[in-house]
Amino acid sequence: MTPALRRATRRLRPVALLLGSLFLTACAVGPEYHAPPPVATGDAWSQTVAATSAPIDLARWWSTLGDPVLERLIETALAANLDLRVAAARIDEARALRDRVAGEQLPVAGAAASVNRRRQSENGPLPVGSLPGLEATQTIYDAGFDAAWEADLFGAKQRSLEGAGARLQAAEADAQGVRMRIVAEVARAWFTAAGAGQELHTQQAMLETLEHTLKLVRKRQALGDASTSDVDAAYAQWAAAHATLPGIKARQRAAVLSLGVLLGAPPERELALLNAATAPLTLLALPVGERADVLRRRPDILAAERRLAASTADIGVATAELFPKLSIGVGGGFQALATGDWFNSSSTRFSILPLISWRLFDGGRVRAEIRAREATGQQAALAYEQAVLTALGEAERALSDYHAGLDTLSRRQATLEATRRSHNHAKVRYAAGDIALVELLAAERVLREAETANAHAHTTAAVQLVALYKALGGGWDAPVV
Numbered sequence: 001m002t003p004a005l006r007r008a009t010r011r012l013r014p015v016a017l018l019l020g021s022l023f024l025t026a027c028a029v030g031p032e033y034h035a036p037p038p039v040a041t042g043d044a045w046s047q048t049v050a051a052t053s054a055p056i057d058l059a060r061w062w063s064t065l066g067d068p069v070l071e072r073l074i075e076t077a078l079a080a081n082l083d084l085r086v087a088a089a090r091i092d093e094a095r096a097l098r099d100r101v102a103g104e105q106l107p108v109a110g111a112a113a114s115v116n117r118r119r120q121s122e123n124g125p126l127p128v129g130s131l132p133g134l135e136a137t138q139t140i141y142d143a144g145f146d147a148a149w150e151a152d153l154f155g156a157k158q159r160s161l162e163g164a165g166a167r168l169q170a171a172e173a174d175a176q177g178v179r180m181r182i183v184a185e186v187a188r189a190w191f192t193a194a195g196a197g198q199e200l201h202t203q204q205a206m207l208e209t210l211e212h213t214l215k216l217v218r219k220r221q222a223l224g225d226a227s228t229s230d231v232d233a234a235y236a237q238w239a240a241a242h243a244t245l246p247g248i249k250a251r252q253r254a255a256v257l258s259l260g261v262l263l264g265a266p267p268e269r270e271l272a273l274l275n276a277a278t279a280p281l282t283l284l285a286l287p288v289g290e291r292a293d294v295l296r297r298r299p300d301i302l303a304a305e306r307r308l309a310a311s312t313a314d315i316g317v318a319t320a321e322l323f324p325k326l327s328i329g330v331g332g333g334f335q336a337l338a339t340g341d342w343f344n345s346s347s348t349r350f351s352i353l354p355l356i357s358w359r360l361f362d363g364g365r366v367r368a369e370i371r372a373r374e375a376t377g378q379q380a381a382l383a384y385e386q387a388v389l390t391a392l393g394e395a396e397r398a399l400s401d402y403h404a405g406l407d408t409l410s411r412r413q414a415t416l417e418a419t420r421r422s423h424n425h426a427k428v429r430y431a432a433g434d435i436a437l438v439e440l441l442a443a444e445r446v447l448r449e450a451e452t453a454n455a456h457a458h459t460t461a462a463v464q465l466v467a468l469y470k471a472l473g474g475g476w477d478a479p480v481v
Helices: 003-025 061-065 068-080 082-103 156-222 228-262 267-275 291-297 299-322 365-431 437-471
Strands: 108-119 137-151 325-336 348-357
Touching: 061 068, 068 082, 068 156, 068 228, 082 156, 156 228, 156 267, 156 299, 156 437, 228 267, 291 365, 299 365, 365 437
Parallel strands: none
Antiparallel strands: 108 137, 137 325, 325 348
């Protein structure tokens, strides 16, 4: 170690001791964050639910439905959806802001070297040129470093880091909420498209029956066995059924076009699904687990809780402005008029500048800022409570809707089975000559109507199942703890 460096080290030792003592004595002002008290949510579901002995896995609920098209669509959306990519970018932004706040706790240091060629006026106040070393023209060689650090005496930087970390966690929870929403939207769009395809198929079968009936009535009119009003009634039934086709086709096409956008592609990407053959899903009662599980699973509740933590940290940041600040600047290096003397021990320079500042009067701005932060924290606490109640409300409604949908579907299926039996009896009687063709066609029309109603009820229940999974917090990989 050179003598110059040894002297610099001795000079820096008191500074290091001072900085260490400041680290040990620093305290963070403002309230400490504690998890919000439990919101009164009741003990159990208001609807009777299927029992389960273990927590249900909702992370990849769509894989339990056995629909390969749905699995492909969701996996593609999770990889390419633009909303998910925006959410990922927001996480990167929040992480960078957190890292920036963490960096503010460390000293700032820099190094510089310069060569300054200058000429001073000989007619100025200094006797330039008449004294050695004060020539009018000089070249100054300088190299050194500067460092500055502000001691976190009252925890402003610590609270800032706490807030930035909580906001990062909130951004991550928001991204999981976006993932959950995208999964639900893809499933809902696909079930709507597939259900519309089923309705279209049954409606076209009904249209064929009505068209056959219309032809038969017209023949009977030509033979004098039917009146004009009979023909008009048969035509009105056919026209009414025919008028429903454009709406069903439009609903199916709109759902398929929305799938393309959800997959991060042009809307027409999945138009081939318009002609895809699909089998109806088997819909059963879902074991939803405990009511309290929803609160630990939903990402919007987690995000609201993290924003409350960030708001609490902001109060501490504002409170620290009431207290003194200590900053320390350290500089050193070598300065000479000749290159040969640049790094000699006699060319060293060194400075230490501690600075204490304290805002004594500011017109009440700091205290007003503290009150504003406290009000923001109160808003965050209320927003958390509202998020809990909203989640429970959504889960209760979705559970009730799905159970009602299953009940409706069960009744529609029972109606369909009875109608099929009635239609089979009509076919037997027609083959035996007991009834006329028009009666057989009437029975077939009733069968088609029952098939259409059953297909619609199945689509409605499938969409309600998606809403229930979403309300329960299914669709992301957070564990229930």
